[in-house]
Amino acid sequence: MGFNALSRTSSHRKAMKRNMVTSLFRYERIETTKAKALEVRRMAEKMITRAKVDTVANRRLIARDITDKAVAAKLFTEIAPMYADRNGGYTRILKTGNRLGDAAEMVILELVEKTEGKGGKKAKKAEKAKKAEKAKKATKPATQEPKDEKEE
Template identity: 50%
Template sequence: MRHRCRVHKLGKPADQRKALLRSLSTQLIRHGRVTTTKARAKAVRSQVEKMITLAKDGSLASRRQALGYIYDKQLVHALFDQVADRYGDRNGGYTRIIRTIRRRGDNAEMAIIELT
């Protein structure tokens, strides 16, 4: 049973899962939209929203936490510079998940996750 289990396992060990979520988060912040499976999109949503919330805070400690998670240093600085005018008045809900057609081959549910 998976009652009260908050971590999406994604069928991977913990280190691979963390690397996958970090890379998907970095790509989503860089490009604004990523096509992936629905389960991965739901898992990466919480991580990206945490990074945007850290950027809205704007403190040095928040910047260091974001630098420890996102792979690209210049991307973190750009995120902290641009997030105030883009998401300043919004409390959460920075991403949108749009379901698309199933993947050919294994029939996995696909989705597009994008920043709003």
């Protein structure tokens, strides 16, 4: 099975793919060109499959390509367990159109399932609901007619 050289030297291509896969696992989505996304997806899918089995050997193999220790830990503790029941297909590619400068086809490469980091959507909705309730409580006393002091 071949690969796309991406018009780069082997060292530049290797460094770029390592950085992009690290960013993919850190932010769970990246925007890039279609050719780069296809190459990074191959690498990311293999890494997630390997991270499903947490062994020292697998941690060392993944540490070769992930440039940040915290991201490697996230891969083993958060990302890989989400896909325990899934046999591949951990990422998706969404087309976003062409880049203005050179008309390169741009895509978003993202993980299929999102981690619930620092709250998540449900927590944000709950926060908004609480703020709305506080705002209603704060406005209720202000809407009541002021009583005249002379009548009391």
